[in-house]
Every structure is written in C-alpha cells, then in structure tokens.
Amino acid sequence: MTSVQPLEPLTILIAEDSAADRMLLSSIVRRQGHEVLTAANGAEAVEAFRLQRPQLVLMDAMMPVMDGFEAARQIKALAGETLVPIIFLTSLTESEALARCLEAGGDDFLAKPYNQVILAAKIKAMDRLRRLQATVLEQRDQIARHHDYLLNEQRVAKAVFDKVAHSGCLNAPNIRYLQSPYALFNGDLLLAAFTPAGDMHVLLGDFTGHGLPAAVGAMPLAEVFYGMTAKGYGLSETLREMNAKLKRILPVDMFCCATLLCLSFQRRSVEVWNGGMPDGYLHSIASGERTPLTARHLPLGVLSPQTFDDRTEVFPMAVGDRVFLLSDGVIDTCDANEQLFGVERLQRVFAANRRPDQLFEEIEQALRDFRGEARDDVSMVEVSLLEAAQLSPPALVYSDSGQSCPLDWSVSFEFRAATLKRFNPLPYLLQLLLEVHGLRAQSGALYSVLAELYSNALEHGVLGLDSSLKRDASGFARYYQQRNARLDELKDGYVRVHLQVAPKGEGGCLTIRVEDSGKGFDVDRVMARPLDGARLSGRGVSLIRQLSRNANWSDDGRSARVEFFWEALA
Amino acid sequence: MADTHLDRDVLSALQEVMEDEYPMLLGTFLADSIERLSQLHKTDDAETLGATAHSFKGSCSNMGAIRLAQLCNELEQRSKQKSLEGIEKLISEIDSEFAIIRPLYEAERQRSLADSATVRRF
Amino acid sequence: MSVVTEVSTDGKKLTISIRGRFDFAKHQEFRESYEDKELSAVVVDLKEATYLDSSALGMLLLLRDHAGGDDSDIRVVNSSSDVKKILAISNFDKLFDIS
Numbered sequence: 035m036t037s038v039q040p041l042e043p044l045t046i047l048i049a050e051d052s053a054a055d056r057m058l059l060s061s062i063v064r065r066q067g068h069e070v071l072t073a074a075n076g077a078e079a080v081e082a083f084r085l086q087r088p089q090l091v092l093m094d095a096m097m098p099v100m101d102g103f104e105a106a107r108q109i110k111a112l113a114g115e116t117l118v119p120i121i122f123l124t125s126l127t128e129s130e131a132l133a134r135c136l137e138a139g140g141d142d143f144l145a146k147p148y149n150q151v152i153l154a155a156k157i158k159a160m161d162r163l164r165r166l167q168a169t170v171l172e173q174r175d176q177i178a179r180h181h182d183y184l185l186n187e188q189r190v191a192k193a194v195f196d197k198v199a200h201s202g203c204l205n206a207p208n209i210r211y212l213q214s215p216y217a218l219f220n221g222d223l224l225l226a227a228f229t230p231a232g233d234m235h236v237l238l239g240d241f242t243g244h245g246l247p248a249a250v251g252a253m254p255l256a257e258v259f260y261g262m263t264a265k266g267y268g269l270s271e272t273l274r275e276m277n278a279k280l281k282r283i284l285p286v287d288m289f290c291c292a293t294l295l296c297l298s299f300q301r302r303s304v305e306v307w308n309g310g311m312p313d314g315y316l317h318s319i320a321s322g323e324r325t326p327l328t329a330r331h332l333p334l335g336v337l338s339p340q341t342f343d344d345r346t347e348v349f350p351m352a353v354g355d356r357v358f359l360l361s362d363g364v365i366d367t368c369d370a371n372e373q374l375f376g377v378e379r380l381q382r383v384f385a386a387n388r389r390p391d392q393l394f395e396e397i398e399q400a401l402r403d404f405r406g407e408a409r410d411d412v413s414m415v416e417v418s419l420l421e422a423a424q425l426s427p428p429a430l431v432y433s434d435s436g437q438s439c440p441l442d443w444s445v446s447f448e449f450r451a452a453t454l455k456r457f458n459p460l461p462y463l464l465q466l467l468l469e470v471h472g473l474r475a476q477s478g479a480l481y482s483v484l485a486e487l488y489s490n491a492l493e494h495g496v497l498g499l500d501s502s503l504k505r506d507a508s509g510f511a512r513y514y515q516q517r518n519a520r521l522d523e524l525k526d527g528y529v530r531v532h533l534q535v536a537p538k539g540e541g542g543c544l545t546i547r548v549e550d551s552g553k554g555f556d557v558d559r560v561m562a563r564p565l566d567g568a569r570l571s572g573r574g575v576s577l578i579r580q581l582s583r584n585a586n587w588s589d590d591g592r593s594a595r596v597e598f599f600w601e602a603l604a
Numbered sequence: 605m606a607d608t609h610l611d612r613d614v615l616s617a618l619q620e621v622m623e624d625e626y627p628m629l630l631g632t633f634l635a636d637s638i639e640r641l642s643q644l645h646k647t648d649d650a651e652t653l654g655a656t657a658h659s660f661k662g663s664c665s666n667m668g669a670i671r672l673a674q675l676c677n678e679l680e681q682r683s684k685q686k687s688l689e690g691i692e693k694l695i696s697e698i699d700s701e702f703a704i705i706r707p708l709y710e711a712e713r714q715r716s717l718a719d720s721a722t723v724r725r726f
Numbered sequence: 727m728s729v730v731t732e733v734s735t736d737g738k739k740l741t742i743s744i745r746g747r748f749d750f751a752k753h754q755e756f757r758e759s760y761e762d763k764e765l766s767a768v769v770v771d772l773k774e775a776t777y778l779d780s781s782a783l784g785m786l787l788l789l790r791d792h793a794g795g796d797d798s799d800i801r802v803v804n805s806s807s808d809v810k811k812i813l814a815i816s817n818f819d820k821l822f823d824i825s
Contacts, residue, residue: 052663054633061622061629096658125662147614147665150621242780286791287784291816310816332817336787341796 041158047071047088049079049105050123051097055146059092059123062150066157076100080108088118090160092144095124095135103138110139117167119160123148191249195256202226202260203234206425211415212394220411221248222361223290225256227263228427230464230481232299235263235272236417238359239292239334240311251290254279255334265461266481269296269305270344273334277342280335289335293327293359297351299422300482300577303510304357307346309333313377314359316349317390324384325349325507327357348514350507351419356390361413364397367405375404427478439471441542444534451524454492460485463531470535472542472600479581480544480598486574487548487594488529493517495550495592496527501574527551540602546582547595554590561587609701610708614668624720630713633667637702644679644695653691654683667709672701729755733763743771750781757788765793773804778812790821801825 046068050056053074060070071088073079077100079093091109095102106120119141124132135143141163142156204211204226213224221241228234237259241248255276262272273294280290291310298304308314310333313326331343351357360380367375383400387393394414401412445466449459464481467473473480493499497520503513532547560575579585582596619626640660647653661676675698682691729752730743742759744752760768768789772778790798801823805813813824 052636052659054629054636054663055666057625057629057632058618058621058666061625065621096655125658125665146662147668242784287781287788289784289787291780312815329815329817332820336821338796 045088076105363412491550495552611668748782
C-alpha cells in the first residue's frame with residue numbers, strides 16, 4: 035500500500051465526466067486526506083475553480099460542453115502568477131494528444147486505470163512545486179518592498195547630506211564640475227569652500243564601497259572640511275583632522291581616497307595633496323603643458339594620526355591656468371571587451387583639445403564613444419585661477435547676537451620652536467579678532483594680512499628661507515621642500531604676535547605687531563620696489579601694504595606693524 | 605492480451621478504497637454503462653462513437669472489466685477509419701460482453717450490501 | 727578554491743594565494759584564511775590574481791590590522807603590472823612590501 039508522508043491537506047478539484055470514475059477518484063483522493071470538489075465537464079470545472087480556488091486540479095481530457103484542454107487554459111489564466119498544478123487524467127496514448135495536454139498548460143498525467151500510489155506521488159510532487167512557486171512570489175514581493183524602503187532611506191540620507199553641504203561654493207564662477215546625482219551613493223564627494231582670506235579649498239573624494247556605508251562617511255568629513263576652512267585653517271591641519279576622524283569612525287577596511295587643493299588667487303599658487311586618487315592635471319595655458327598631480331599619499335582613514343603625512347606640494351599658477359581632477363570612474367570605464375578607457379586615451383583627449391572650455395564635453399563624448407553608454411559614477415572638476423577681484427566670497431555668518439563686544443584690550447603671544455612646528459595660531463587669532471564687531475566687515479583683509487605677516491615671520495624670519503627661490507615652478511617645489519625640512523629640524527626661534535584694540539573716535543583701531551627671531555631683511559630695498567602684481571615672489575609685502583594701513587617694518591625687518599580702522603557701526 | 609471478463613483483484617482494491625460507498629460505485633458504473641451502450645446504438649457519427657467508446661473504455665479499465673475495455677478500445681480505433689463498415693458487428697460484441705459482466709457486477713453489489721449489513725448487526 | 731593557504735614548517739609564516747578576481751566575493755574566504763592564526767609574517771601571493779579593486783585593498787588592511795598593524799610584516803608578491811599600478815596609486819607600498 036501507500037506509504038505517504040503526511041502532507042498538508044489540499045483542496046483538489048476533480049473534473050471527470052464519467053460518474054463512476056469521478057466517484058472512484060474522489061474516494062481515492064479523500065482517503066489521502068484532501069478535500070474534494072467535483073465537476074462533470076470543463077465549464078463546471080472553470081466555474082468551480084473561479085469560486086473556490088482549489089490548489090490542484092485533476093482534469094479529464096475528454097469532456098462534453100468544454101473539454102479538458104480549454105478548461106485547463108482558462109484555469110491557468112485565472113490563476114495568474116500562482117501555480118495551480120493540473121494533472122490530466124487520460125487514456126490517451128498518442129504523443130500528439132499528450133503534447134496537447136502540455137500545450138494547454140498541463141503539468142503532469144495520470145493514466146487510467148487509476149493507480150493510487152502513483153496518484154499520491156504525483157500530488158505530492160506537484161504540491162512541492164506549488165509551494166515553491168508561492169515562496170518565490172512572496173520573497174519577490176518582500177524584496178520589492180524592502181527595495182522601496184531602502185530607496186526612501188537613501189532619499190532621506192541625501193536630503194540630510196545636502197543640508198550639510200550647503201555652505202559650499204561649487205557654484206563659484208571659477209569652478210566647473212560634473213557629478214552624477216547618485217554620486218553620493220557611489221562614494222564620490224565634491225566639496226569647495228572659501229577661506230576667510232579668499233583662498234579656495236576643493237576636495238574630490240572617493241569612499242570605498244557603495245550605498246549608505248560610503249555616504250555615511252561623507253558627512254563627518256564634509257563638516258570638518260567646511261568648519262575648518264571657514265575658520266582659516268590650512269590644508270595640512272584640515273587633512274590631519276579629516277584623517278583622524280575617518281580613522282576613528284570608519285571600520286578598518288574602509289577609507290577615502292581624496293585630492294585636496296588650496297587655490298590662492300592672491301599668491302597665484304595651488305597647494306595639492308593627493309591620497310590614492312588618479313592623477314589630477316595642472317594645465318598651464320601659456321605653455322600648454324599639463325603637469326600630473328600624482329598620488330603621493332595613502333588615502334584618508336588608513337594611517338594613525340602619529341604616522342599621517344600631511345605634506346603638500348605647491349605649484350605656481352598664472353591667471354587662466356586650470357587644475358583638473360577626476361574620479362577613477364573615468365579611467366575605469368570599460369567597453370564590451372572589458373578593455374579600460376585608461377590614462378592614454380584620456381591624454382589623447384587632452385592633446386586633441388583646442389578650446390579649454392570644451393574639455394568636459396570632449397571627455398564625456400570620448401567615454402560615450404568608447405563604452406556606448408554613460409556610467410553613473412564619473413566625477414570631474416576643473417578649477418581655474420581668476421583675478422582675485424572676479425570672485426566674491428560670501429560674507430561670514432556670525433552666530434552671536436551682536437550686542438556685546440570687547441573694545442579696549444591687548445594681548446601678546448610668543449610661539450616658540452616646538453609650537454611653530456606643529457601649530458597654526460591663525461584661526462584662533464582671527465576668531466579672537468572677530469569678536470570685535472567693527473572688524474567683521476574686513477575679515478578677509480584681516481586674515482590675509484595676518485597670514486602674510488605670520489608666514490613671512492616664520493619662513494623668511496625664523497626658517498631663513500629665501501623668497502627669491504619662488505621665481506619658477508621647480509624653485510617653488512624646492513622652496514616648500516626646504517620649508518618642511520627646516521621646520522622639522524627647528525630647535526630655537528620664536529614668533530611674537532601683539533594685538534591691541536582701542537577705541538578711536540566713533541569707531542576703533544586694531545594694531546598688529548609681529549616679530550620674529552630671524553636675521554631680518556633690507557627693508558628699504560624691498561620698499562623701493564614698485565607694487566608689482568605679476569611677480570611670484572615678494573608679493574607678501576605688497577599685499578600687506580595694500581590691504582592694511584600704515585604698514586611699517588623696524589628692527590631690521592624683524593618687526594612688522596600694521597593698523598586697521600573702523601567707523602562706528604550703524 | 606487478457607481475456608478476463610472481470611478482474612477480482614481490481615474489485616477488492618475498489619472495495620478497500622470505497623468502503624461503504626462500494627455498492628454505490630458498482631451501481632453507478634452499471635447505470636453509466638447502460639447509458640453509453642444506448643448512445644453507441646443511437647449514433648452514426650464517427651466522432652461521437654469514438655468519444656463514447658473512449659470514455660467507456662476508461663471506466664471499464666478502472667472497474668476491472670478488462671475484456672470490455674479492450675473491445676471499447678477496438679471500437680475507438682475503428683471509428684477513426686474512413687469507412688464505418690462492419691462496425692455494428694463490433695458494437696454487438698460489446699453488447700454481448702456487457703451482458704456477461706452485468707450480472708457479475710450485480711451479484712457483487714448484492715454481496716457487498718449483505719456483508720455490510722451483517723457487519724452492522726454487530 | 728580561490729583562496730589557498732599554506733603554513734611554513736616552523737608554523738611562523740603564512741602564505742595566502744589568490745586565484746582569479748580579488749574582490750568582495752572573496753571577503754569571507756580571505757578572512758577565514760588567517761583569523762584563527764597567530765601570525766608573525768604573512769605573504770600574499772597574487773601571481774594568479776587577475777584583478778584587484780578597492781575592497782581588496784580594504785581586505786589587505788584588515789589582514790595588516792590582525793597581524794599587528796604598524797608592527798606587522800606583510801609582503802605582497804608576484805603582482806602583475808596592472809595590480810602594481812593600482813597598489814602604486816593608492817600608495818599601499820608605504821604599508822606593504824610589494825614586489
């Protein structure tokens with residue numbers, strides 16, 4: 035007899051026109067533990083299915099009114115996505131007839147005379163298929179729901195991120211960029227902001243991984259970038275903070291490749307740090323030459339703060355020169371044969387480019403021609419050096435009520451060798467001075483002057499560097515190498531900063547004095563030079579004289595003094 | 605090729621499955637068969653002949669009427685041929701065969717009714 | 727098997743060979759090849775590795791972290807020129823001995 039394992043009871047429809055056969059089959063099926071519905075012809079079978087939705091159908095092929103084939107077709111149509119197995123009851127032996135059963139949607143056959151063992155086995159097998167199909171559909175629906183949920187989460191995450199990123203200046207006239215709307219979820223990040231002095235910091239980053247994990251690292255990074263840039267911190271300090279933050283919060287196997295730029299319109303230079311990104315390019319309009327900006331560092335978030343290398347390279351730029359950065363989505367674009375677009379093809383696009391303004395379009399076209407379709411993780415940015423006057427950095431926003439401010443005070447600092455090596459006091463000094471409301475309108479000039487005075491005191495004074503080295507590109511590189519080397523070895527020396535704020539008439543006066551322990555310089559000779567905008571070196575003194583009042587040098591150039599005035603506030 | 609009129613093994617299997625409904629099954633089969641035979645005599649349309657023969661064949665095989673099932677199969681095949689000549693002979697063979705097995709089924713039906721009555725007494 | 731490990735006879739050196747694409751699909755296998763071992767020196771053999779992506783870099787960092795971080799001794803050998811290029815751009819030669 036049958037050794038049937040217990041099966042979940044099914045509702046089975048038996049469509050058979052012969053009454054005796056119908057009765058027999060019903061008994062057999064009931065004995066196997068199932069509920070039975072019966073129909074004597076095809077039309078009754080379809081109606082019974084429509085009303086009661088049995089899980090399995092035993093269908094006689096030859097029936098009056100509507101035969102089994104048509105009934106099977108209609109039932110399958112009614113069932114839709116759900117699998118309702120149909121087992122044809124037939125003594126048909128011709129293969130053509132059997133083929134008809136399959137075409138009509140039949141899943142199996144049972145020959146007459148009915149064999150209970152075989153019938154039980156077929157019901158069990160068909161039921162397994164039926165349940166499998168039901169599981170697949172349920173899982174598909176679950177996945178679709180989950181997917182919608184994830185998409186919504188991403189929308190929310192992006193909205194939050196956009197708020198964090200709002201303080202950027204990607205829309206400044208000297209920046210062009212291309213970024214997919216899904217860039218955030220590919221781990222691509224593009225940030226730009228003005229420093230208080232009017233310099234511009236730009237970051238192009240690429241987090242490992244995709245989706246939310248990549249996006250989540252971007253937020254703390256953006257906050258550090260914007261916060262520190264607004265306060266006047268330089269690239270190196272900002273890099274140290276960003277690296278430390280990512281190292282702390284990201285898992286060991288996650289990191290962020292990044293290229294950072296500091297473009298100085300006043301000093302006509304660009305400072306570069308590239309950790310793990312593809313080469314950027316500095317394009318000199320005059321010579322047509324493109325200098326690759328190669329990755330010399332590990333990505334952010336890999337090294338501990340003690341071993342992190344924040345050294346940057348500095349290059350001179352002329353007005354109109356551009357820096358071009360791209361993510362690896364460009365180089366890694368593949369064609370149908372898995373060939374990479376590669377650096378050589380990119381260089382060819384550069385070489386063929388006649389109008390710099392068209393460069394983006396030419397690259398995009400070359401990628402499309404190569405691959406046949408666009409990729410969604412290609413990021414490019416081009417930053418040009420314009421005349422400082424062409425840019426208008428937004429005014430700083432202050433968070434206090436503007437009611438109380440210190441109007442009559444002075445303070446002195448002395449920064450000695452150990453401090454000079456590892457600390458930039460400028461952001462603190464600036465924050466201090468911006469407590470004086472009357473100075474806020476001049477914060478750009480104030481910061482620029484302070485920065486120049488300090489760097490002159492440190493580099494030319496304490497470190498004894500010769501600014502005339504900075505007359506060409508290779509000299510620039512040597513100058514900054516020497517600067518880092520001498521700073522590393524520094525044992526003695528100091529820079530003193532004195533600040534004095536006093537009321538004057540309806541407004542006030544700020545006096546800044548900066549002294550260094552260096553050898554000084556020939557003040558008269560430098561003063562005698564005309565204020566020259568084009569030279570790369572020696573611009574610091576001109577700048578100071580242009581932006582502040584009553585600039586003067588004493589003690590053989592070791593002491594500099596400038597003043598700032600403001601009228602009464604309305 | 606079996607010449608069995610009525611396969612007793614099939615009958616016992618049927619009885620086991622149908623239990624109390626066994627007599628009713630036998631009765632239904634006999635009623636169906638009479639109806640089908642009448643159909644076979646009435647019609648001269650080859651397709652109807654074939655369909656009826658096919659259906660009858662199925663029931664007979666389920667109920668253990670082996671020889672009758674065989675004859676129905678022959679009729680089904682013959683009805684597909686161009687000429688229906690001599691088909692009446694086959695139909696009358698079917699009539700004869702049914703005449704043989706009918707009393708056998710009826711006896712079986714009586715026996716099973718009596719048995720269940722006996723059982724119920726206890 | 728796409729990640730094959732071999733321990734030296736004195737039990738001190740572990741060699742992990744990668745076959746095929748070195749990407750996220752190998753994440754678990756790679757981790758399992760070293761996580762139950764105390765390591766002093768590890769060699770990652772990329773002779774039969776056809777491709778390396780950023781998740782592979784991440785996996786190397788995990789290995790380095792497990793093997794002692796700054797005190798670890800990990801060599802990446804037999805890199806193809808494509809693989810070497812990727813390792814060079816990311817400056818991983820500052821953390822690993824690459825050949």
